[in-house]
Amino acid sequence: MNILSNTLLFKRITVLISIVIVSLILWNTYTFFQKFKQAERVKMEILAAAQKEIATNTDLNASVSLPLKVIENNSTVPMILVDDKGIVLNIQNLDSIKSLNPEYLENQLAIMKIENEPIEISYDGKNKQYIYYKDSDLLNKLTYYPLALLLILVLFIAVIYLFYSSNKAAETNKLWTGMAKETAHQIGTPLSSLLGWIAILKMEKVDETYIEEIEKDVHRLNTIANRFSKIGSVPELKKENIVDITKQAFDYLESRSSKQISFSFSSSDTEIYTKINTELFGWVIENLIKNAIDAMLGKGELNLKIESDAKKVKITISDTGKGMPKKLFKQIFKPGFTTKKRGWGLGLSLSKRIVEDYHKGKIFVKKSELEKGTTFEILLDKI
Template identity: 55%
Template sequence: MNFSPKNKTTNIFLVIGSFIVVSLILWNTNSFFKTFKEEERLKMEIWATAQSEFLQSAEDVDLGSLHLKVFQNNTSTPMILINKDSSIRTNNIPSELATDSLYISKKLQQFQDENVPISIDQQGEHLATLYYGNSEVLNKLKFYPIALLLIILLFGAVIYFLFKTNKASEQNKLWAGMAKETAHQIGTPLSSLLGWNELLKTENISTDITKEIEKDIARLQTITERFSKIGSLPKLDASDIVIETRNAYDYLKRRSSKLIHFSFNSKVDNAQVLLNRSLYNWTIENLVKNGIDAMKGKGSIAIEIVPNGKHVNILVADTGHGIPKSSFNTIFNPGVTTKKRGWGLGLSLVKRIIEEYHNGKIKVLSSGKEGTIMQITLKVHQ
């Protein structure tokens, strides 16, 4: 099912058409219900007429046989007949309940709510009052529109779920394709830079310069490796979470403004976690850089590692302006950002790396005017 803007008009017609079909089905069902109810009413009036004639007739066998046939034909509609002497006669009501006065009283009220009672008179004399309820078939038909609506809603939910799944799959393919293409595009000038750096080494150039170039080349190679792994299942190795987190921390600390105060604390020793080092470091870098952006380049970044049973929590805190509570869940969706400038891709990428590749969890632990704390939870490798 294609819901692209190109087919927007078609989709609108499909929705309108579906609404019309559902409306016609409901209208037709309601009409059928009313017709069936009127037929039951007519049947009860015939029964009441036969009862009136029976009460007034002499001992006539043929007449009695006709009445008996009318009485016996009613096998589905429950009813209660109250004679003028207050005696009660029931039909299609369980015999064990027919003598229960409380049950009969409740049924009389129910029947009176469902249908107008029929007064049985003969030549101006009141003989009895007939109370009757809806037959089992009519009761089932009454709930048919509700069942139909539930089925339609369920069907709509399934279609919506399939559409969302298909859309997410298309987004994932787009992500993977863009990432791999980026890695491919970076690879060509990177190879050229390696060659140029080797050439510079043969010239009378300070080794400090070539070493710095090598560091930048190594950084580009790391970025290329990260992008190349998006869209494919990366290899995970048992790694010390403290060491890997500190490596990312140290790298960012050396390259950040002196106006940023960094702190690192770990309450865990040698916790082995299945990691892809390159992607995990990318995650920490994204969270720290988001924090620096939120602080506008001035404030404190704190990274803390704490045990959590069979898991370990990595907390990244900043002193930025915070995230609205209403955005705690949506902030990880592609395109959602609290920055004036930004694509809203960093946190969605972080979520993918942590939850899909490392089977972990990431969430906004807390956020306010004092800053934001992001929490990563990973399982300790036994």
């Protein structure tokens, strides 16, 4: 619990620090943007003063090199100089070819009117000219900087989330693997003892029918122990007749289920071969059959059908149980998800992992209707 609390605290502190840092950078960027914008305004006001000095200078011997240099020095801020009638007198830092088009100039002028207040140049209070300008390319690029920063923050948080999620998933898998192997180890001790008791019962000449049933259950416990011991490791796949393997799991559960359930098994062929791990695949079939039995509340019809073509083996398991809505078709395979009052919601998630991760096949809900039943389908590669 302390580790979990420390992890959550570290996540919160990391996110909080990230938000604070980004907020400070955004505020600093905004402040810098405003100062830069004001600097461009001052620059254009100086240009307007230089323009006025040139226009009002009546002394032919006076030097106008400084005002001209001020005007020519503007190489970044796009501007348009117009008179009081709206006639364009001069342009700077706009596309020279496009500027030959009056419509282009009108569009640029409209943009400038929106972005900045014009600067008025008055000559003796009569003739007036106006300098319209828009933000420079550098200033425009600066406006996208906060968006880029926010994107970086989102990516940073996403990386943190994925990192912790993967760590959590790895820890969970490690925990379940450890529990499974420990369970297999614990089952092994009473299994050895039961084998000894079976030998004693045979010596005492107990009814062979009873001993056979006990041996079946002992064999069953041994199979379960082997299944748990294989969790977390890559299982060995062998060429097997999937009809026999499936029929064994089917028969075992049929013999131990309610007689009010009608079991039906069919196969297109008596021998269909594919590469599987018999113990793990038998576990999948049992999980699906048990879920079907639970969904029918001990009464109904259960049908298992095996079909094949040149490339694939298809196994369908149908029941006449309570069914499920379509929105649950994928959720039921998530670890921990269950519709039962009792249960950990691991059966179908383990089945999915065994079929898709270990056997490279597919398992999914083919169809389901409320109060009518559900059909699961498994697809495997055929040999």
